[in-house]
Amino acid sequence: MTKRHVEIAVYAIFIAAIMLAPLVLEPFWLNRIAKYLVYGMLGIAVALSWGYAGVLNLGQGLFFGAGAYMLAMSLKLASPTSLQQGSDTPVPDFMLWNAEPGSKTDLCCINKASFLWIPFQNQWFGVAMGILLPVCIAAVIGIILFRKRIAGVFISIITLALVLLVRLLIIDAQPVTNGFNGLTDLGWFKLFDFEFDPYLVQTYYLVAGSLAVVLVAARLLIETRAGLILQAIRDDPNRARYLGFDVPRFQTFFFTVSAGIASFAGMLYVIAAEFASPTFMDLSFSISMVVWAAVGGRASILGACIGAILINTITASVSETKGFAETWKAIIGLIFVLVVLYLPRGLAGFAHDIADWFVARVNGSPHRAAAREADGVQPAE
Amino acid sequence: MPVALTVDGLSVDFDGFKAVNTVSMIVDQGELRVLLGANGAGKTTLMDLISGKTKSTAGRVFLYDTDITNKEEHEIARSGIGRKFQIPSVFKDLTVRRNLEVVSCRNTGVLSNLGFGFSHEGEERVDEVLELIGLTGQAAMVAANLSHGQTQWLELGMLMMQNAKLLLLDEPTAGMTQAETLKTSKIINALKGKHTLLVVEHDMAFVREIAERITVMHLGQVLAEGNVAQIEQNPKVREAYLGSRAIS
Numbered sequence: 001m002t003k004r005h006v007e008i009a010v011y012a013i014f015i016a017a018i019m020l021a022p023l024v025l026e027p028f029w030l031n032r033i034a035k036y037l038v039y040g041m042l043g044i045a046v047a048l049s050w051g052y053a054g055v056l057n058l059g060q061g062l063f064f065g066a067g068a069y070m071l072a073m074s075l076k077l078a079s080p081t082s083l084q085q086g087s088d089t090p091v092p093d094f095m096l097w098n099a100e101p102g103s104k105t106d107l108c109c110i111n112k113a114s115f116l117w118i119p120f121q122n123q124w125f126g127v128a129m130g131i132l133l134p135v136c137i138a139a140v141i142g143i144i145l146f147r148k149r150i151a152g153v154f155i156s157i158i159t160l161a162l163v164l165l166v167r168l169l170i171i172d173a174q175p176v177t178n179g180f181n182g183l184t185d186l187g188w189f190k191l192f193d194f195e196f197d198p199y200l201v202q203t204y205y206l207v208a209g210s211l212a213v214v215l216v217a218a219r220l221l222i223e224t225r226a227g228l229i230l231q232a233i234r235d236d237p238n239r240a241r242y243l244g245f246d247v248p249r250f251q252t253f254f255f256t257v258s259a260g261i262a263s264f265a266g267m268l269y270v271i272a273a274e275f276a277s278p279t280f281m282d283l284s285f286s287i288s289m290v291v292w293a294a295v296g297g298r299a300s301i302l303g304a305c306i307g308a309i310l311i312n313t314i315t316a317s318v319s320e321t322k323g324f325a326e327t328w329k330a331i332i333g334l335i336f337v338l339v340v341l342y343l344p345r346g347l348a349g350f351a352h353d354i355a356d357w358f359v360a361r362v363n364g365s366p367h368r369a370a371a372r373e374a375d376g377v378q379p380a381e
Numbered sequence: 382m383p384v385a386l387t388v389d390g391l392s393v394d395f396d397g398f399k400a401v402n403t404v405s406m407i408v409d410q411g412e413l414r415v416l417l418g419a420n421g422a423g424k425t426t427l428m429d430l431i432s433g434k435t436k437s438t439a440g441r442v443f444l445y446d447t448d449i450t451n452k453e454e455h456e457i458a459r460s461g462i463g464r465k466f467q468i469p470s471v472f473k474d475l476t477v478r479r480n481l482e483v484v485s486c487r488n489t490g491v492l493s494n495l496g497f498g499f500s501h502e503g504e505e506r507v508d509e510v511l512e513l514i515g516l517t518g519q520a521a522m523v524a525a526n527l528s529h530g531q532t533q534w535l536e537l538g539m540l541m542m543q544n545a546k547l548l549l550l551d552e553p554t555a556g557m558t559q560a561e562t563l564k565t566s567k568i569i570n571a572l573k574g575k576h577t578l579l580v581v582e583h584d585m586a587f588v589r590e591i592a593e594r595i596t597v598m599h600l601g602q603v604l605a606e607g608n609v610a611q612i613e614q615n616p617k618v619r620e621a622y623l624g625s626r627a628i629s
Contacts, residue, residue: 226494232483235472244458253491
């Protein structure tokens with residue numbers, strides 16, 4: 001038995017657990033857990049860019065939000081209220097509340113920018129834009145930042161500023177985005193003729209299945225040669241450069257993949273939560289993602305994913321328990337401080353140590369097992 | 382013997398300060414050339430110029446017939462120049478074996494590396510190089526845990542894996558014990574012939590051990606060129622370097 005077997009088993013157990021959850025959970029909790037699984041997907045995105053590429057993106061919410069808004073625009077037009085605005089074609093209700101008197105009730109000309117909504121009448125346009133827009137934004141940001149060899153804390157500051165900038169723009173573009181209020185009262189996502197009511201078990205499976213696919217794909221991605229080169233670049237970009245690797249290209253690629261995962265998560269969130277709002281681009285939300293990954297273990301795809309799900313589940317339970325209602329934030333903060341102090345590699349690092357011990361015990365020869373285990377890629381400190 | 386490296390009138394001007402001033406040199410294929418000079422003579426800057434870290438303000442550099450003047454670092458590396466830094470730099474969170482495997486990826490693009498595993502020849506070469514640098518026993522060790530000397534050897538091993546035509550080695554024995562220096566000179570002697578080498582070094586005992594031809598630099602310019610005996614007897618070198626005493 002090797003550590004690899006243990007690892008595969010842990011992945012399999014996790015996927016089985018999220019697939020079997022509907023057997024024991026009622027719809028209310030199922031919908032909640034679905035949202036937390038979406039956060040788990042964000043944990044994967046953070047682990048990929050922070051843990052493996054060494055790029056601490058404090059603006060991951062930008063991509064999450066962009067994905068969410070793109071799909072929400074389509075679902076808003078699919079909402080029954082959008083059809084009851086006195087036009088043949090669907091029109092978002094909020095647009096008419098603020099429209100100038102006498103303006104036409106058609107997406108073409110309610111206000112100057114309302115025409116942007118026209119193609120979103122097709123749900124699949126929203127889905128396509130939900131991936132394409134964030135991925136293109138990420139690629140452009142990545143090319144500029146990485147070609148200029150900006151690294152470390154400067155990337156964090158720039159991405160942080162960007163997400164706040166976009167948040168401001170969205171709030172400011174009230175006539176087309178409904179500003180602070182975001183997009184609410186959405187229709188359901190449709191696949192063929194099936195409607196994904198957020199409280200249906202099928203919706204849960206849509207999210208859980210997506211998470212399982214993203215989890216395995218991200219894990220396989222870092223197992224490729226490109227994933228190994230990426231980790232080498234994280235450790236020493238200059239060394240990699242003088243070995244002939246085009247460093248910015250690798251960084252941009254993985255930064256963009258991470259953004260793509262975040263935007264996919266944003267779309268799933270809209271399906272499960274039925275709204276999109278500027279809070280997705282709040283600073284606190286992007287920071288929370290980093291905290292989830294830090295607690296779960298940023299150098300572990302699954303660790304960061306579980307960290308996100310765990311923290312959110314604990315937050316929900318604690319904040320709703322009488323007696324903790326006032327103090328729950330302190331409890332979450334305490335957990336975070338303890339993990340950072342005593343488990344710098346996060347829960348995943350702790351689990352790795354247990355797995356080492358377990359493998360060594362099963363094989364009876366700790367020395368050999370440790371040597372074999374070390375063959376695997378080591379997580380960053 | 383074909384010429385591996387041609388440096389022609391290379392200069393760099395840092396706001397009026399010429400760290401390297403119209404340096405010209407020719408290194409034959411398979412040669413081991415030592416760059417000698419006091420601190421600030423421009424040795425490391427010359428390597429920076431050749432490897433693309435610093436852009437030159439005048440002059441040209443050719444690797445065989447390819448003009449590599451002022452290209453990007455990774456392009457110069459791909460055209461066949463490997464570089465070892467003064468401060469050893471390896472991928473410290475990866476194991477020794479992984480460090481070498483990274484270099485065994487012959488394609489340097491992202492998409493061409495989206496596959497799994499390494500070529501059979503690549504793996505064999507990794508074993509060979511591990512043997513050459515004497516780190517077979519440490520293959521599974523994380524590079525951060527290697528000793529200073531072992532880290533230097535690993536970096537040399539990565540250059541061997543890279544299979545570059547020209548290797549630039551910046552003080553490969555800096556901070557090494559005598560035994561480690563001896564082993565390093567063995568590794569470097571093994572590289573001779575297969576690769577063309579340009580080595581910056583201060584340690585004269587080590588230079589005598591490995592050098593064929595020496596180029597002495599002083600204040601950004603080439604002061605003298607010749608074999609060990611010629612350089613040790615050269616009055617200009619003596620004066621510039623040590624007042625009137627001999628190099629020891």
